[in-house]
Structure formats: C-alpha cells, structure tokens
Amino acid sequence: MTFALGLTGSIGMGKSTTAKLFAEQGCAVWDADAAVHRLYASGGAAVCPMRAEFPEAIVDGAVSRAVLKRIISADPGALPRIERIVHPLVAEDRERFRAEATADILVFDIPLLFEGGGAARMDATVTVSAPAEVQEARVMERGTMTPEQFRQIRDKQMPDAEKRSRADYVIITDTIEHARQQVGQIVADIRAGMKDA
C-alpha cells in the first residue's frame, strides 16, 4: 500500500526544502516545479506547444523563463494561457511517477495543490508556512524576481491562511531543525496509520 501526501505552500514558504526532509525519511518525492523545468528544457514536451503560442519565448530550443516572466509582467492574461499548455503535461509526468514509485509514502510537492484541485487525489495534505515578511524576504534574497513579479505570483495564489485551514498538517518553516522534527512526526503518524489499516 502506498500513501499519497500532497505538499504545498505559497511561493517561498519552503516546499522544496521540506520535500528534502521527507526524502531523508525514505519518502519518494515528485516536484511539480522540477517537472516544469524538464518540460521547458530543450527537447521537453512543452517546447513545441509553447512555440506555437509564444514564439519569442523559445531561446536555443528551450522555453526561456526570463522571457516568460517579461511576457507575464506585460500581460497578466498570459499566465492562464501558459497554464493551459503546461498543466496537462505536468499531470502526465505526475501519473508516470505515481505508477512507477516504490516507496511507502509518495510526497507530491505541488504549488497549486488546492487551487488546481489536486488535493482530491491525495490521502492527506501538508501546508508549509512562515510569516509574510519572512516569505517576501526569502524570495527577494534569491534575486530571481522583482518585487512586482513576486506580488503578481503571490496574489494569484490562495492565501496562506486558507491553505493552512484546508491542510491536514501544517509545518512551520522557521528553522530547519524544527521543520525536520515536524516532518518526522508526520511520517511517524502516517506509518502508524498504515500499520493499523
């Protein structure tokens, strides 16, 4: 029996970092953002359909995220058009992983888990959370987005408080050690439940 755990949280809240902590505990992790990177890379399945709609976004045979961000900043209507192309391809990648993975707990790191309806396919959900000012400071520190690009993405996402209230588990990402401890408790809780089932 495998257990599907959906891991989400708003931009910069610590999904990728927390996913690594689940991997430390022997869980298999699938990462939606990493799937998008594979799809955008040269030879990736999104390149052809993206070229058809956004020819200027193809640079050296791959989808350029820098160009996409400029396109989205200039025209907020571009993001839903990108999503219509990308999300079905991401879903295919996810189902392939689900069919092939062998761990007892499969962790699905999905930024839009609640917004996209993916939570219904999970046995339980986790939201990672930190105060709004910590979130913004973390994203700005990465230096990959302007404050406006950050706010545009954040404001499109379900608010943190709503994600927390929908999730079965909440992980506070204030320190790595605290997050590791919370992950350990969740994994123990799920494994205990699987033994009883």
Ligand SMILES: CC(C)(COP(=O)(O)OP(=O)(O)OC[C@H]1O[C@@H](n2cnc3c(N)ncnc32)[C@H](O)[C@@H]1O)[C@@H](O)C(=O)NCCC(=O)NCCS
């Ligand atoms: C907007 C893009 C160009 C920004 O690229 P960049 O490399 O700067 O950032 P990255 O991809 O790491 O995204 C950072 C975070 O933004 C958030 N985010 C990304 N896309 C979206 C979206 N469509 N809606 C809401 N939040 C999003 C997520 O929390 C994500 O983890 C890129 O994210 C993209 O092409 N998005 C469309 C595909 C998509 O919907 N991806 C979401 C996962 S399926």
Ligand SMILES: Nc1ncnc2c1ncn2[C@@H]1O[C@H](COP(=O)(O)OP(=O)(O)OP(=O)(O)O)[C@@H](O)[C@H]1O
């Ligand atoms: N538990 C934690 N304690 C301290 N810092 C953390 C913790 N978790 C994440 N961080 C820091 O917060 C930043 C964002 O983390 P991460 O990249 O994991 O977030 P994310 O939710 O995957 O981001 P995005 O939505 O943009 O993909 C990183 O600099 C990371 O080091």
